[in-house]
Amino acid sequence: MQKAAPLTKLILTVFVTIWAIMLQSIPALAILIAAQLLILILSKVSAGIYKGVASLFIFAFLLGGLQYVFSNDIILSVVTALKMTAMTLVFAILLATTRMQDLSAALVTQCRVPYEYAFMLTAALRFIPDLLTESKAIQEAQACRGFSPGGNPITRLTSFMAIIKPLVLKSVSRSETMALSLELRGFGSKKNRTFGSNVALEVRDYAMLALMTAITISLILVRF
Amino acid sequence: MLELKNISFAYKAQSPVINNVSLTIATGEFLAIAGRNGSGKTTLTRLIMALKKPTSGEITLDGKTTKKSGPADMARSIGYVFQNPDRQIFHDTVIAEVAYGPEQLGYSPDKVTEMVNQALTATGLTELASAYPATLSRGQKQRLAIASALAMEPKMLILDEPTSGQDNIERNQLMKLLADLNKQGLAILLITHDMELLAAYATRVIVMDHGTNAYDGTPATLFKNTAQLKKWGLTEPTAMNISQNLEDLGIVPTTSITDLSNHLIDMMGRSTHAKSSAAY
Numbered sequence: 001m002q003k004a005a006p007l008t009k010l011i012l013t014v015f016v017t018i019w020a021i022m023l024q025s026i027p028a029l030a031i032l033i034a035a036q037l038l039i040l041i042l043s044k045v046s047a048g049i050y051k052g053v054a055s056l057f058i059f060a061f062l063l064g065g066l067q068y069v070f071s072n073d074i075i076l077s078v079v080t081a082l083k084m085t086a087m088t089l090v091f092a093i094l095l096a097t098t099r100m101q102d103l104s105a106a107l108v109t110q111c112r113v114p115y116e117y118a119f120m121l122t123a124a125l126r127f128i129p130d131l132l133t134e135s136k137a138i139q140e141a142q143a144c145r146g147f148s149p150g151g152n153p154i155t156r157l158t159s160f161m162a163i164i165k166p167l168v169l170k171s172v173s174r175s176e177t178m179a180l181s182l183e184l185r186g187f188g189s190k191k192n193r194t195f196g197s198n199v200a201l202e203v204r205d206y207a208m209l210a211l212m213t214a215i216t217i218s219l220i221l222v223r224f
Numbered sequence: 225m226l227e228l229k230n231i232s233f234a235y236k237a238q239s240p241v242i243n244n245v246s247l248t249i250a251t252g253e254f255l256a257i258a259g260r261n262g263s264g265k266t267t268l269t270r271l272i273m274a275l276k277k278p279t280s281g282e283i284t285l286d287g288k289t290t291k292k293s294g295p296a297d298m299a300r301s302i303g304y305v306f307q308n309p310d311r312q313i314f315h316d317t318v319i320a321e322v323a324y325g326p327e328q329l330g331y332s333p334d335k336v337t338e339m340v341n342q343a344l345t346a347t348g349l350t351e352l353a354s355a356y357p358a359t360l361s362r363g364q365k366q367r368l369a370i371a372s373a374l375a376m377e378p379k380m381l382i383l384d385e386p387t388s389g390q391d392n393i394e395r396n397q398l399m400k401l402l403a404d405l406n407k408q409g410l411a412i413l414l415i416t417h418d419m420e421l422l423a424a425y426a427t428r429v430i431v432m433d434h435g436t437n438a439y440d441g442t443p444a445t446l447f448k449n450t451a452q453l454k455k456w457g458l459t460e461p462t463a464m465n466i467s468q469n470l471e472d473l474g475i476v477p478t479t480s481i482t483d484l485s486n487h488l489i490d491m492m493g494r495s496t497h498a499k500s501s502a503a504y
């Protein structure tokens with residue numbers, strides 16, 4: 001999957017979303033999810049991705065449970081949960097197998113998204129691991145001053161201010177530094193920017209696109 | 225006071241970060257840890273603070289094992305000052321910031337006020353008690369971090385490169401503060417790359433090299449060992465370098481610029497005296 005062009009994977013996310021909406025039976029959705037998991041395994045993604053996928057399943061399970069509580073329709077709840085999983089799993093595939101710079105290059109050159117917006121998306125995504133590292137460091141710093149989360153949920157929430165406040169302050173100053181360094185390196189100075197990465201479609205991609213279109217058409221034919 | 229027995233630590237089993245380190249830190253010591261980046265200095269102190277648990281070996285504090293202690297328990301006896309004070313400051317005033325630690329430990333309000341006032345006095349921050357921490361200078365923030373640690377009345381203070389990014393005046397103020405605290409009986413453990421500071425203040429040096437404590441002794445003996453210094457990625461203080469080069473002239477090797485210049489003035493005085501007496 002790493003070898004496929006980012007555009008192919010972007011289109012795959014769109015198609016998978018359409019399929020997930022169209023499919024109504026539990027086995028069909030299960031096959032879709034299984035196929036996506038197979039792609040993840042074949043792409044040999046890192047262990048961290050699987051953790052994310054696991055939490056995705058837990059979230060879907062909770063969502064289904066909630067739906068069951070309110071609608072009392074077991075089939076409907078299972079279908080909803082499976083649809084949610086199928087739709088989100090494809091993003092895990094996209095993000096785990098695509099480099100950020102390739103993604104923004106594809107968005108700008110092929111999808112005609114203005115560079116600022118494409119950059120906003122990739123910048124937000126790359127900030128997440130930074131924030132996690134930072135929050136861990138802050139937790140350690142506060143632990144050395146007697147911070148230990150515990151007690152009832154309300155005290156726990158208020159005690160977490162000791163982590164959140166420095167985290168927000170540091171992130172703000174960090175984004176300021178980032179904005180400055182971006183500007184100093186010519187961000188937004190030219191309308192037509194070029195990209196170093198090659199995101200052109202190859203035979204492999206055309207084959208995948210044809211396959212995806214064929215699946216979609218046959219689904220439409222079966223449904224109507 | 226603090227004893228490390230055969231401590232090892234590894235993120236990955238095949239490459240240990242800390243390899244079988246044993247050492248004792250006594251009450252009131254001024255100890256410096258030196259060594260190249262990645263030699264295990266910070267990891268060692270993180271193990272002491274229980275931020276990480278050793279893969280083997282045992283750490284005891286006042287004879288009691290710390291196997292089940294977390295960082296918050298260790299904070300009662302050991303204060304840790306991080307390199308970047310911004311990571312811990314979150315209250316709106318200096319005084320509230322310093323009070324956070326003792327409050328977390330559950331002291332009564334009267335006792336907290338007393339502890340905070342003592343810590344502010346010791347670090348010279350009394351006048352800034354109601355200041356907004358974000359507006360403080362780097363050196364003041366560092367002192368605030370030290371005050372926050374002191375307020376918990378520790379027996380030992382660990383500082384991870386506290387002088388980085390500070391100007392000379394702030395650096396000297398900080399070191400003077402540490403020396404004063406040490407005189408009052410507080411043990412200081414300082415991680416530093418600054419050999420001048422190390423020579424001037426520390427009474428004992430531990431050099432970390434590839435996860436082991438390669439050297440444990442006085443700074444004076446350390447700097448005599450030029451060949452080993454290079455291997456450990458250290459350089460001797462300028463005064464030591466000059467005095468060693470001038471040893472043939474009868475200069476005694478020293479780490480202190482003041483001692484060296486006094487020595488030189490002394491010698492020059494003698495030689496001019498010798499010359500002038502010859503002229504007569």
